Amino acid sequence: MPKGSTRPQKLPCTNPALTSRSRNWAWKSLLVSLVVLPMGWYLQESSLDFALDHFRPINEDSYWAGHREEVKHTFIASWSAYSKYAWGMSSPVDFVNVQQPMSTLSLSFREIFASNHGHREGQISPSVKDWLADEP
C-alpha cells in the first residue's frame, strides 16, 4: 500500500443474494438443531433403560441357572482341598512346608474332587469333566 494512503473501510454486505443465503443457512441450522437436540437427549436418557433391560431378575436368568451347579461344584472342590490340606490353619495352604511336589498335590486335589463327587457324576458339568480328565 502506498505511503500516506488510508485503509479502505469494510462496508456491510449489501448483496441481496448473499444475505438471503445466510438467512437460509441460519434457519436450516435452527431446524436441524430443533430435531437433533431432543433426539440426542432422548437417546441419552433412555440408554440406561436399554442397558437395564438386559438384566432380568436372577430367578429368571437362564445363564445363571445353568451355571449355578457348576459354581457349587467348583466351590466344593476348593473346599475339599482346603479340608484335606489346611483345615483350621491360619493360611489356606503352607506350600513351603508341603513335602509333596506340586504336581502330586494337583493330582491329589483332582482325586479328592473325583472321590467326593463321584456319586454326582451325572451332575458334573462338561467343563468340569474336561478339567478332571485333563490329567498331567
Added chain:
Amino acid sequence: MSPSGLGWMIVDSLDTLMIMNLTSELSNSRQWLIEELTYDQDQKVNTFETTIRMLGGLLSAHYLSTQLPHASSRWDYAYLAKATDLADRLLSAYETKSGIPFASVNIGKRKGLPSHSYGGASSTAEATSLQLEMKYLTHLTGNEVYWRKAEHVMKVVDDHRMSDGLLPIFVHPDTGNFRYLEIRLGSRGDSYYGMCCLYASYIRMRLKI
C-alpha cells in the same frame, strides 16, 4: 501362623455353606468352630481384616442361621458367642488416646498394636470401615460399647472438617490427626467412601427420600 489355627477360610465360608445348603460341610465347620476354635492364642492379627472376615463371617452366619430353616435353629448362639468373644478382644485395638484403632491386635493378650510402618499410623480406610460389624453386634447383644467405639472413630475423622470430605490415607491413633497429605480414592482410602455411601443410602432409606 497362629498356634492352633484360626480357621479363616472356615469362618469366612460359613455363609456360603448355608446359602448353598451344604449341610455336611456346614456341620463339620460348626463342630470345629465349637470344639476347636479358640481366640485365646498369642497371635497378632490385623484389626480390619479380622473384623470384616472373622467377625463379619460369624455375624453373617448367625444371621443366616436364624433365617434359613436348614442352616440351624433360631436358638443357635454358637456363632454369636464366638463373635462376642472375638469382638471383646478386638476392642483392645480401640484403647488409644484418640479412639482411632491400632492397625493390629494380639487377640490372646488383648493388646492393641500400632503399625510397624508409617510411624504407627493406621490406614484411614481400615480404621473407618469397622462400622457394620461392631454396630450389628450392638444390635444383637444390646451392649452399646461396640457401637460407641466404632462411632467415635467417625467423629474423630469428621471433626477435622476436611474440605470436600476427602481424607488423607493415614490417621494416627495417638493424636487422631492425619499423617502425610496423600489422598487416594483407591487403597487405604476406598472403603471409607464406601462406608459414607452406605450411610447416605441408609439415611435416604429411613427418610424415604
